Amino acid sequence: xxxxxxxxxxxxxxxxxxxxxxxxxxxxxxxxLSVVGNEVVVTPKNIDLHExxxxxxxxxxxxxxxxxxxxxxxxxxxxxxxxxERRVKRHDAA
Numbered sequence: 878x879x880x881x882x883x884x885x886x887x888x889x890x891x892x893x894x895x896x897x898x899x900x901x902x903x904x905x906x907x908x909x910l911s912v913v914g915n916e917v918v919v920t921p922k923n924i925d926l927h928e929x930x931x932x933x934x935x936x937x938x939x940x941x942x943x944x945x946x947x948x949x950x951x952x953x954x955x956x957x958x959x960x961x962e963r964r965v966k967r968h969d970a971a
Contacts, residue, residue, distance in 0.1 A: 892919075913951060 878899065882890045892902065900921055902908075907922035941949075 913947075916951075 878896060880893050880896060882893075884890050897903075902921060909920045909922050911918045911920070
């Protein structure tokens with residue numbers, strides 16, 4: 878599902894009804910906004926942890942650096958986000 882959203886002057890966006898329904902979101906639900914690199918990821922705070930099991934695949938053998946963990950998260954997130962959704966335009970302040 879890909880949607881183009883418009884942010885208001887107050888920084889607000891509206892999550893489309895079909896996206897809310899697909900995620901089971903209702904008014905008052907909390908969302909977590911994460912900025913990862915130049916991408917914005919919004920995740921329901923009330924998501925069932927069982928739904929996330931296996932999202933990143935098998936754990937690495939041994940230890941992993943923070944960079945390796947970040948790359949694994951970005952790769953897994955990229956599988957659930959279309960290429961057009963991966964880029965966030967940044968506007969330089971005048």
